[in-house]
Amino acid sequence: MTVIIKKYYLLLILAALVLLPLASPALFSDYYLDLFTKILIFGIMLLGYDILAGYTGLVSLGHALFFGLGGYCAAFTINHFSSNLAPVLAVALIVSTAIGLFVGFFSTQTKDIFFVFLTLAFAQFFYLAAFNMTGITGGDNGITIAKATIGIPSLWTTKIPRPYGFYYLALVFFVLSFAICRRVINSPFGKVLVAIRENEERVSYLGYSIRKVKIKSYMISVWLATVAGVLFAAYQDFVSPGMLHWALSGDLILMSVLGGMGTLVGPVLGGAIIILLGDELSSLTENWMIFIGGFFVLMIIFAPKGVLGVLSNIRWFRNHDA
Amino acid sequence: MLKVDNLCKSFSRLRILNDLSFAVREGELKAIIGPNGAGKTTLFNVITGRFAPDEGAVRFRDKDITGAKPHVLSNLGLARSFQINNFFQNLTVFENVELAVQSRLERRTAVWRDLPHTDGVEARTLEVLDLIGLNEQAGALACNLSYGDQRKLEIGLALGTGPSLLMLDEPTSGMSRFESLSMIELIQRLSERVTIILIEHDIEFVMKVSDSILVIHYGEKIAEGPPAEIERNEEVQRVYLGGL
Numbered sequence: 041m042t043v044i045i046k047k048y049y050l051l052l053i054l055a056a057l058v059l060l061p062l063a064s065p066a067l068f069s070d071y072y073l074d075l076f077t078k079i080l081i082f083g084i085m086l087l088g089y090d091i092l093a094g095y096t097g098l099v100s101l102g103h104a105l106f107f108g109l110g111g112y113c114a115a116f117t118i119n120h121f122s123s124n125l126a127p128v129l130a131v132a133l134i135v136s137t138a139i140g141l142f143v144g145f146f147s148t149q150t151k152d153i154f155f156v157f158l159t160l161a162f163a164q165f166f167y168l169a170a171f172n173m174t175g176i177t178g179g180d181n182g183i184t185i186a187k188a189t190i191g192i193p194s195l196w197t198t199k200i201p202r203p204y205g206f207y208y209l210a211l212v213f214f215v216l217s218f219a220i221c222r223r224v225i226n227s228p229f230g231k232v233l234v235a236i237r238e239n240e241e242r243v244s245y246l247g248y249s250i251r252k253v254k255i256k257s258y259m260i261s262v263w264l265a266t267v268a269g270v271l272f273a274a275y276q277d278f279v280s281p282g283m284l285h286w287a288l289s290g291d292l293i294l295m296s297v298l299g300g301m302g303t304l305v306g307p308v309l310g311g312a313i314i315i316l317l318g319d320e321l322s323s324l325t326e327n328w329m330i331f332i333g334g335f336f337v338l339m340i341i342f343a344p345k346g347v348l349g350v351l352s353n354i355r356w357f358r359n360h361d362a
Numbered sequence: 363m364l365k366v367d368n369l370c371k372s373f374s375r376l377r378i379l380n381d382l383s384f385a386v387r388e389g390e391l392k393a394i395i396g397p398n399g400a401g402k403t404t405l406f407n408v409i410t411g412r413f414a415p416d417e418g419a420v421r422f423r424d425k426d427i428t429g430a431k432p433h434v435l436s437n438l439g440l441a442r443s444f445q446i447n448n449f450f451q452n453l454t455v456f457e458n459v460e461l462a463v464q465s466r467l468e469r470r471t472a473v474w475r476d477l478p479h480t481d482g483v484e485a486r487t488l489e490v491l492d493l494i495g496l497n498e499q500a501g502a503l504a505c506n507l508s509y510g511d512q513r514k515l516e517i518g519l520a521l522g523t524g525p526s527l528l529m530l531d532e533p534t535s536g537m538s539r540f541e542s543l544s545m546i547e548l549i550q551r552l553s554e555r556v557t558i559i560l561i562e563h564d565i566e567f568v569m570k571v572s573d574s575i576l577v578i579h580y581g582e583k584i585a586e587g588p589p590a591e592i593e594r595n596e597e598v599q600r601v602y603l604g605g606l
Contacts, residue, residue, distance in 0.1 A: 228464055229473045235461050238450040245410070245448075247436030247465040247523055256473070 061204050073203040079312045080210040081271045084217045086307040088264025089292050094302035096257040097237030101156045101289050102163030106262045108284030109136050110269020115183040115279045123189045132270045140262035148254040167284040182280030206275050300346030363388045369418035371408050378404045380581040391553040393560045393572040401581035402561045406531050410442045411435050441525035443516045445532045451505040455496050458504050460487045462522025494518040510541030529559045
């Protein structure tokens with residue numbers, strides 16, 4: 041049994057995620073399926089963020105910029121041009137590529153705290169623009185978005201059914217994102233990312249152009265944040281400046297550190313814990329964030345490698361580590 | 363092979379390198395000696411692109427490389443080791459050298475494909491590990507190596523890039539006598555394959571292995587020539603050798 045788990049644990053997790061909606065409403069209500077959908081969407085962004093922060097060592101405090109950008113691109117494209125998700129994603133990815141290259145070009149010239157603050161500055165610029173340009177973005181009120189569709193235009197299209205349809209759509213994108221990120225970290229490029237995180241100067245002396253590698257890493261995380269932003273906005277039928285706010289970027293760091301950075305699975309696990317724990321606690325008390333904060337402090341002190349680090353120290357997991 | 367002309371470098375008002383010129387021939391082992399603070403490591407740092415010089419020029423194989431970035435110089439065939447260990451502490455010995463070997467490939471940062479076995483990365487990595495005598499520690503984390511082995515790994519990283527000019531900054535610093543002997547033997551073997559510039563304080567070793575020695579003091583050249591000539595030089599005796 042343990043050999044099977046060891047060998048096929050990712051497939052087993054995938055099977056569980058595919059079968060999860062079948063347990064609703066017998067074991068849990070549709071409300072939880074909504075939460076799981078959000079976890080999967082945030083998971084896509086967290087996977088990309090782990091490539092940047094966990095593997096390359098570039099901690100950005102402005103990554104919500106691309107999540108929000110995806111959201112606003114979705115809003116404008118769906119409301120004015122096409123509700124079909126394929127062109128919506130194409131438009132969002134083109135826009136985020138242009139802005140990502142611009143921000144990445146300047147940000148990757150810096151490192152450490154300077155990178156943190158430069159990415160924050162760029163993100164806050166877009167946040168304030170979205171907040172103040174009420175004629176275009178609706179300001180603080182945001183934009184309500186028409187229902188997104190999937191399918192082939194002029195042949196067959198359908199609105200994405202909720203909650204099940206959107207859950208599976210998010211799952212497909214999550215699995216694709218995970219496969220891409222896994223490919224990235226196991227590639228020659230992935231080895232260089234880890235080397236940059238470990239000792240940037242020496243990588244340069246080995247003949248690698250640090251700048252090019254960092255920009256590539258940055259763009260991978262930009263694209264995944266954009267896809268997550270498009271899905272989130274389309275799922276919520278709404279976008280607001282909150283999707284661009286630095287607090288969301290802070291949440292990404294919190295989730296990543298809590299789960300275990302540089303592991304791919306860890307940040308997603310951290311995201312799931314924060315979203316589920318936050319939801320449960322917020323139904324009990326208004327001051328739920330104090331408990332999340334306390335939990336985070338305890339984790340940092342006693343388990344700095346995150347939940348995944350704790351699990352890997354448990355004998356069973358260590359013995360059956362895949 | 364390498365030509366340094368009138369190199370000057372200052373930090374604030376302190377002049378570290380002052381009008382320094384010298385040349386290194388292909389296949390030569392040139393040692394750079396001088397008292398602490400003479401500017402030896404700064405000279406390495408300026409040649410290898412860590413700092414840009416204030417004045418002067420550096421030419422490598424007739425190409426002007428003054429102020430060129432480290433990765434550009436590495437791709438031209440110039441590699442260096444550091445006085446203080448500067449490798450990837452949390453990677454294995456094999457992974458450390460593999461990164462250096464991988465850096466010579468066209469697809470060194472490929473995202474969508476692995477390096478095929480035909481690229482010979484593994485074979486070349488093992489060859490370098492064999493050369494530096496660390497093949498048995500290939501799977502060990504670099505941070506867990508003994509200090510002497512860490513110094514060898516430092517050189518292994520530079521060697522992995524397949525350099526034509528190897529610049530070694532105090533490779534025996536901090537080593538025990540026994541470890542130093544093993545390092546000296548390694549450098550002697552390397553000198554048969556590649557041009558070397560060596561910063562070293564072990565004068566006995568320097569006199570034994572060098573083809574030519576450059577002596578600097580307060581950033582200025584005070585002597586340059588074969589070991590026997592340097593040994594006889596009165597000014598070198600006065601400022602550095604102290605009657606060896």
